[in-house]
Amino acid sequence: MNNEILTFDAKSREDFLNKLSLGRVLSYLAIWGLTLSALLAPLLLLKFFTGRDPLTLLDSKFTTLAGKIGFHRAPAEGRLDFSERIAQERPDIAERPRTYSQLWSRCYFTNNVSSDDVAHLKKILIGIRQSVSN
Numbered sequence: 001m002n003n004e005i006l007t008f009d010a011k012s013r014e015d016f017l018n019k020l021s022l023g024r025v026l027s028y029l030a031i032w033g034l035t036l037s038a039l040l041a042p043l044l045l046l047k048f049f050t051g052r053d054p055l056t057l058l059d060s061k062f063t064t065l066a067g068k069i070g071f072h073r074a075p076a077e078g079r080l081d082f083s084e085r086i087a088q089e090r091p092d093i094a095e096r097p098r099t100y101s102q103l104w105s106r107c108y109f110t111n112n113v114s115s116d117d118v119a120h121l122k123k124i125l126i127g128i129r130q131s132v133s134n
Contacts, residue, residue: 055108058121062100065125069132079105093131100124 073082083101087094107113
């Protein structure tokens, strides 16, 4: 034991510290972190896009569709007011945005949402999209 202590000179200390190199540890941690991130990122994105409320997704689709035809919702403007503004400025499609917003509000603010209601909302959106494209 004493012999090992006496032979632990500067060169031995340097070799010992090189073996315990912090750079290697950090690179291993970085590799593991990147690998773990690459595996978890798709799972989190999948959860984000599929785990959202279908009514919220439909509302964002309605807002996007309205933006494509030139209507942008003001920050303090409610959905019903927004659809009424669309109906006033585009009388050719007036009934569909009104019906959509009324049904969406009824579904969103009550607890009894059926799959038929969601399907009907999707059907109205498709109808608006077709009316606008013609």
